[in-house]
Every structure is written in C-alpha cells, then in structure tokens.
Amino acid sequence: MLSAFMLFLSAVVVALLAGPDPAVAAIPSTLQSILKNTHGSKEYGYPTDLTRDLLPIPVHSHNDYWRDKPFYTGLSHGCMSTEADVWLYNGTLYKVGHDESALTESRTLESLYINPILDVLERQNPDSAFISSPTKNGVWDTVPDQTFYLFIDVKTSGPETFEAVIDALEPLREKGYLTTVKDGNNVTNGPVTVIGTGETPFDMVAPVKDRDYFFDAPLADLDDPKYAGVTSAVSPIASTDFQEAVGKITVDTDPILSDDQVKALRAQIATANERGIGARYWNTPYFPVRTRNLVWRALLREGVILLNVDDLDAVASYF
Numbered sequence: 001m002l003s004a005f006m007l008f009l010s011a012v013v014v015a016l017l018a019g020p021d022p023a024v025a026a027i028p029s030t031l032q033s034i035l036k037n038t039h040g041s042k043e044y045g046y047p048t049d050l051t052r053d054l055l056p057i058p059v060h061s062h063n064d065y066w067r068d069k070p071f072y073t074g075l076s077h078g079c080m081s082t083e084a085d086v087w088l089y090n091g092t093l094y095k096v097g098h099d100e101s102a103l104t105e106s107r108t109l110e111s112l113y114i115n116p117i118l119d120v121l122e123r124q125n126p127d128s129a130f131i132s133s134p135t136k137n138g139v140w141d142t143v144p145d146q147t148f149y150l151f152i153d154v155k156t157s158g159p160e161t162f163e164a165v166i167d168a169l170e171p172l173r174e175k176g177y178l179t180t181v182k183d184g185n186n187v188t189n190g191p192v193t194v195i196g197t198g199e200t201p202f203d204m205v206a207p208v209k210d211r212d213y214f215f216d217a218p219l220a221d222l223d224d225p226k227y228a229g230v231t232s233a234v235s236p237i238a239s240t241d242f243q244e245a246v247g248k249i250t251v252d253t254d255p256i257l258s259d260d261q262v263k264a265l266r267a268q269i270a271t272a273n274e275r276g277i278g279a280r281y282w283n284t285p286y287f288p289v290r291t292r293n294l295v296w297r298a299l300l301r302e303g304v305i306l307l308n309v310d311d312l313d314a315v316a317s318y319f
Contacts, residue, residue: 047126051141056080057319060149060280060306067312070112075120075139077312078319081149081237084113085198088161093168109168113150118171121191136176138191147179147189149237149306151216153198162200166213169194178212185233193236202226206234219279220245222271232276237305240268242281242295249285249295256294262302269303278305286310293318 046052060081061067061074074082086093086109093109117139124137124144137144154161172178172192179193190212196205197216205215206229217227217235230238245268247261257265269279281299284307285291296307296318309315 048124048141050123054078055142056140056146058306059315060308062308062310071116077316081306083151085153088156088164093164121177147193149193151195151197154200158199158201162204180212181233184209187233219268237278237280238272239280242284252291257298265302280306282308
C-alpha cells in the first residue's frame with residue numbers, strides 16, 4: 001500500500017511540475033498515458049473550452065495596461081470589465097496609460113484589446129454542423145450571455161480621439177459582437193459593451209440615436225440638469241471618485257462607513273438604479289488590506305455593479 005501511495009504521490013508531483021495547464025496537470029501521469037495512447041482523448045475537449053474554468057466576478061480591471069498581459073490577465077481572474085487608456089497620434093490609437101512616456105509603437109488599442117477580444121469571441125462562437133444559426137456567445141463559456149465591459153479612457157483631444165475609437169470598433173461591429181442602441185432607447189445586449197470615459201465627449205454619445213458605444217456618466221452628478229435625461233441607454237454604468245463623492249475612510253472597523261457616508265452612497269446608487277444604471281466607484285482605498293476589504297464588502301452590500309480593482313489576485317481570492 002505504501003509503495004503504491006508513493007508512486008501515486010510521485011505521479012501527482014510530476015504532473016504538477018510538468019506544465020501550465022491545470023486541467024491536465026491535475027491528472028496523474030498514468031491516466032494521462034491511457035488518455036493519450038488509447039484514443040487520443042479528443043472526446044475530452046470541446047470547441048468553446050478556452051474559458052471553461054472561469055466564472056465572471058463583478059470586478060473592473062483598473063489600470064489594465066499594467067498587467068503582464070492586458071485583457072488576458074483580467075479575463076483569467078474573471079473580471080467582467082477592463083479599461084483601455086488611449087492616445088491618438090498620427091491616426092493611431094496607442095494604448096498604455098496616464099502619460100506619453102509609456103507609449104510604444106506596438107502597444108495599440110487594436111493589438112492589446114480589439115484583436116484579443118475578437119479572437120476569444122471567435123473561439124466562443126465557432127462554426128459547427130450542430131449550429132442552426134450564428135451564435136453571439138460572450139467571452140465566458142460558463143455564462144455565455146454575460147456582456148464584457150470595455151471602458152475606453154480617452155486621453156487626448158476628445159472629438160478626434162473618440163471618432164478614432166468608433167472606427168477602431170469596426171472588427172467587433174462587423175461580427176455583431178457589440179451591444180447596440182436603436183432609436184435612442186432600444187438596447188440589444190451583445191458580448192461586448194463599449195463605454196467611453198475620460199475625455200469622451202458627452203455630446204458624441206447621448207444625442208446619437210443609433211450606436212454601439214456608451215458614456216461613463218458621472219455617478220455623483222446624475223442630478224445635474226445636463227444629465228437629467230441619462231438612462232442606461234446612454235450610460236449602462238456611471239462612475240465617480242469614491243473619496244470625493246463619499247468621503248475619506250478614517251477607521252478600520254466594521255461598519256467601515258459612517259452614517260453620513262452610507263447615506264451619500266445610497267443616494268447616489270439609488271439615483272442611478274432608478275434609471276437602470278449600474279454604479280462604479282474608483283479611488284477606493286487599497287491599503288491597509290483590512291480597510292480595502294471592508295470597503296469592498298460595503299460597496300457590494302450596497303449594490304455597486306463593479307468593484308474598481310488594481311490587485312486582481314487579492315480580489316479573486318476575496319470572491
């Protein structure tokens with residue numbers, strides 16, 4: 001019995017060290033040999049298995065350009081939303097971050113986001129003899145009707161840059177993968193929902209009756225007359241600076257928010273929800289860890305649709 005157990009344990013260790021695929025590594029080498037040599041194990045794969053082990057979580061991958069692999073790192077953690085900062089130079093939308101010094105020739109909106117998202121969606125919507133009509137599955141094999149939010153943060157001159165963003169969406173638009181609006185209020189959900197933020201001009205989104213892009217409205221200012229008519233058809237998610245809108249966190253106890261802070265938070269979220277708009281807060285505390293986690297808990301409890309997160313490993317373990 002002992003020798004058999006040691007043989008099994010050795011097989012497990014070898015499997016764990018053999019490669020990056022957790023699904024294969026978890027199977028002892030003896031069973032892998034059977035699968036390989038008996039019938040090739042083709043029956044154990046299926047066309048849309050790219051994200052088969054991933055469950056979407058209500059998290060926005062903030063500063064996504066910092067990731068080792070933009071878009072893919074967030075996807076691997078289950079993030080339902082990501083953020084692409086774009087700078088327009090000589091007709092090309094370069095993507096990296098908050099300042100020009102980080103820009104490179106190869107890091108573009110197309111190369112880091114449009115093409116990878118398109119590739120994943122093509123894998124999730126393969127041609128097959130079993131399909132009677134084209135599918136529009138999202139990036140998640142586990143929840144195929146869940147949209148993926150792509151926030152595009154415009155950094156250079158709003159009108160010219162956002163016009164370039166609209167053009168850059170054409171590969172996703174051509175395949176019918178974008179959430180669309182018809183006649184100003186008829187929304188058809190798609191695998192990808194594009195939301196312009198940063199310097200995105202409000203008047204390039206709200207008045208346009210037929211479009212496949214949206215606006216990140218200011219959550220704390222939805223009562224402003226300028227945004228009086230804004231609904232989810234214009235802004236499916238509205239965002240604001242947590243510390244400015246709710247206040248600075250000064251304690252590390254639960255409840256983490258004061259009565260006044262809870263009142264402000266609930267008022268903002270209620271205003272948004274009345275119009276079908278989800279809430280997102282950025283600039284939430286990231287340290288100490290206890291404070292960060294208590295704020296996450298409070299925000300989820302109060303009904304925010306996305307947590308704005310930099311540390312994806314931490315938030316994935318939180319869920």
